[in-house]
Amino acid sequence: MYNSVFSSFLFFLTVVCIAFVPWPIFFDLGNFFFVMQKTPFPTVNKAVPLGLFFFILGFFFLFCNSLLKPRSYSRLVSSQVTILLFFLFVLALAWVKFISQGSFVRAVQVTIPILLLGFLAYPTSFKKQKILIYVAVFSSLIFFILHLISIFAKGIPISEITEYESGLFFSYGVYQAFVSYSGVIGLYAFLYLVIFLIAKKRIKKIFFLACYSFTMLLAFIIARKASLLELFLYFSLGSLIFFKYLLVNNFRVTRNVAQTILLLILPVAFFCKLLPNTPIFSRISRSVQQDKFDEGRLDIYNKALKELFGDPINLLVGHGGKSGYHNYILDMVYTMGLFPFVLAVWLMMIYVIIKPRVSTEIFNNNNSLMLFAVMGYLGLFLVQTMVNASISQPYYLINFLMCALFITFILKEVKKNG
DSSP states (O other): OHHHHHHHHHHHHHHHHHHHTTSOOEEETTTTEEOOOSSSSOOOSSEEEHHHHHHHHHHHHHHHHHHHOTTTEEESSOHHHHHHHHHHHHHHHHIIIIIIOOOHHHHHHHHHHHHHGGGOEEESOHHHHHHHHHHHHHHHHHHHHHHHHHHHTTOOOGGGOOHHHHTEETTEEOTTTTTHHHHHHHHHHHHHHHHHHHOOSHHHHHHHHHHHHHHHHHHHHHTOHHHHHHHHHHHHHHHHHHHHHHHHTTTOOOHHHHHHHHHHHHHHHHHHHHGGGSHHHHHHHHHHHTTOTTTTHHHHHHHHHHHHHTOHHHHHHOOOSOOOOSOHHHHHHHHHOHHHHHHHHHHHHHHHHHOOHHHHHHHSSOOHHHHHHHHHHHHHHHHHHHHTOGGGSHHHHHHHHHHHHHHHHHHHHHHHTO
């Protein structure tokens, strides 16, 4: 009895913690103050997202519950995979410290995504899973809508909004507004879209479609080109998977699928009409005219490849410093070297080959939603990894892991209910 009461209390604390994870509130370890400056580009020393503290605390409570009530709580990956991930994490740190002789803090920042996966736990009851999902959904939505209100309250026409206005939240700068924050907006927009696709009640579909539309409007106003790439990616993917669905079902469309497609056409038409007047369109047009669409990314990558392959020894063992390549994979190779990176990929591939159940479920059945959700989310990860290396930023990482877990909950429930 006491275990049940304590477990319920821990779950309540988890719910409270999850509510704070989506909010871009940062604490500066350099001066022990919150990052609250009336400028779109706050000056900080060592900014840490407050959500990181709540994320670690919340999933620590879930991990404790997995030990207290193993039938009611489970781990995201098995103990064997946790051991493998821990081995890779220690190997990477030791390699950077003793072989590459680089920054220990930088090594932790680059490799921490590997370790965190092994300690994520979750409730097995979909009722409790839904509580966590909806808390994160409404918490993120509240901030996004408040941010939109703070932008429009200035009375500036949407086409004239600059990054100075969009980077402010009621006069206070949103730290990492143009890197991690825009990536997190994309994560939650995709989560809203997945919930919209699985919803059966019309009112629920309309609500989450509205959530998705509001969030994408905010992304267009913040005007990060990665957001447009993400949008193009999963709408292209959705079109291909829908065509696959038509082929498999002999071009027969159910009423629910037809209703979903018709509802999706509304925001698409809205954004097509709105796009020429949004800051993202102005920014893209300006960068194309100036021949700077990639903002020098291709030059950076070209320079990175020359630097990496120009020094075979450091290519293998790592340079140990900070690359500035804006690319997570190149950052890892620069920091640790090619050898441990290839070893990590090789070990994970062996595990997938030995236990191919997950990939078989995704690719060898007719579950179009599962294919769209998994491939779309991996696509978001790829875009952010290649453009901004956001996965190495704690604020993006914790929200990436949390949304991935929530989408896993949803897909498992969809599969269970057929």
